[in-house]
Amino acid sequence: MRTLVIGDIHGGLHALHQIMERAKVTTEDTLIFLGDYVDGWSQSPQVIDYLIELNIKNNCVFIRGNHDELLLHWLKDSKDNLLWYKHGGEATVNAYETVNLETKQRHVEFLQSLENFYLDDQNRLFIHAGFTNMNGVDFEYFPKLFYWDRTLWETALALDKNMKPGNLFYPKRLTLYNEIYIGHTPVSRIGKTTPVQMACIWNVDTGAAFKGPLTIMDVDTKEFWQSEPLDLLYSNEKGRN
Template sequence: MQTSLSEDHRIIAIGDIHGCIHTLHALIEKINPDPDDQFVFLGDFIDRGESSKEVVDYLIELSKQFRCHFILGNHELMLIEYLKTGEPGPWLLYGGRATVDSYGENGGINLPPEHMTFFAGCISHTATRHWFFTHGGLDPELTIKENLALHDPEEFCWQREHMRETYLSAGSYPWEKTLICGHTPTAEPIMLDRLIAIDTGCVYTRNPLLGKLTALILPERTIVQQQNIETNA
């Protein structure tokens, strides 16, 4: 279930899954969560990997056992747009075909009602007193308050400007809280005072520097990783 996020208990943030169900299972087992733990899944649960439907099934079941927050990724956003309009646009070119195949539809997709509810319930961001969670990121020239006032929150799904080397090297952002995000694959998690980025390219196994699913445990800032173990990887 999706309830308010609290700093009174551990928060476990998980990066881009992209249909890698076996890797996700292994990571959760490695973490061995406590009943009071809270999960924040940072979006891009689907596409590219072969098991998008199974990932969503698993996340729905997990949400019945733990407090879970599901962030809207750009791939979920493209799927939702397709479901609204019937026009795939760029979605199929950016990994959506794997999701269609996962749901067993030829040339189209028919989501179970529970999955429709799941995607409709994904949120653009969530936050606590010290942490701000979103999929892509924030405008690095604006405070969080200004980002929320001046940008459509769906833009947070696509934001990558903050990951440019000029900003990473400076390591200084005007944000009032630490941003936790995914979206931009890096060989290792980015761990700065005001930025933690944990998309380590789980689905990209052909790149020897990527191919890991990463979890961040707060407040300790502990990193837990699982190498991709999909049979098709």
């Protein structure tokens, strides 16, 4: 029985199928999805359908991503958001043109059910983006930061590698949990295409929204499996810039 964490999918159903096959996922595995199931590639509705069905067979944890929240607002309120369109939303809006009302309602229910974070019994935190409260997620005043914050990852990147926990200047946020698993900020920004560890943080967003692969990782062994780069799987699409 494994605990597997999955990075940002961004509408890439082909990639999701690949990592499930390559990791040889079974119904005995617990699957923790870090959010951003939609926006970018053309199969966002199909990704949500797949996850809903997967949850029937597997023990799944679905974390809320910022793109998932943006889609929920659009499905419920039909509000135009030009900034969202430019960052993957346009592909999603186009994909929903052929989706019936019953399916849209099922997707709304799924999106509303997403978790802001998950803390397991080994004090490992799974969250889409981060948090800012110095005492941890249970004390966060602004829940939207769970799926929008980038300062947690930026702090870990900037940390002096010689500084150890216990140092007066060591960031308190990086001492609260044994490990923190995030997505949201692609590691391609620092020239990587595989999961990156900084301090206690593992970033599993390997750039599937752009030209990177999708990743699934065993949180106990740190073994991981990846899809082909998404721009190759969707070579007839422009994707996100």
